[in-house]
Amino acid sequence: LEIKFSWSSKLPFYRMRITIKDEIVTLGVPNISPSNITHTKKVSASDWNKLLSDENTIVIDTRNDYEVKIGTFQNAVNPNTKSFREFPTFVENNLDTIGDKNIAIFCTGGIRCEKAAAYLESKGIYNVYNLQGGILKYLEEIPPKDSLWNGECFVFDQRISVVHGLQQGSCQLCRSCRTPLTPIERESPHYVE
Numbered sequence: 001l002e003i004k005f006s007w008s009s010k011l012p013f014y015r016m017r018i019t020i021k022d023e024i025v026t027l028g029v030p031n032i033s034p035s036n037i038t039h040t041k042k043v044s045a046s047d048w049n050k051l052l053s054d055e056n057t058i059v060i061d062t063r064n065d066y067e068v069k070i071g072t073f074q075n076a077v078n079p080n081t082k083s084f085r086e087f088p089t090f091v092e093n094n095l096d097t098i099g100d101k102n103i104a105i106f107c108t109g110g111i112r113c114e115k116a117a118a119y120l121e122s123k124g125i126y127n128v129y130n131l132q133g134g135i136l137k138y139l140e141e142i143p144p145k146d147s148l149w150n151g152e153c154f155v156f157d158q159r160i161s162v163v164h165g166l167q168q169g170s171c172q173l174c175r176s177c178r179t180p181l182t183p184i185e186r187e188s189p190h191y192v193e
Contacts, residue, residue: 008157029119058104059105060116061078062084062106065078110132136166
């Protein structure tokens, strides 16, 4: 387990609650465990751009659609999932397009990618590369001028989104639908605060 630090000028969580769950992130497929990963390679933030620039690499964003909407890596495939439980269906529907290509997967902090990598390996896909530490580590370490990241990264606390240097982003949470809204979306005549 890798400990991560991210500083905020205000409390990012209003309260802290600890519960024991069978799965932190539910994939919905039995017997898929990150402890079973044997082939997936972890790629550091400093080596990530090189992998993404390889023409033989398919980049897959393993996050949910509302997260992808506000930011993702250049040329990343959006699986259009409303929940991580839909990721296996995305894989099943796209197995034939993978072939012998490298699969680069990423998520916010790395937990979903561990589960996604285990699932891909269970399907016989072994050329998987996982962004170590997730988007947050990339935004922490890679300067904007060298970045292949576009937009902001949704985070599961009161900051809503972060940008390079893990500074608070400009997104706000819609009080009605609970999805992140960009400043442009909040300018819509349909938006009511």
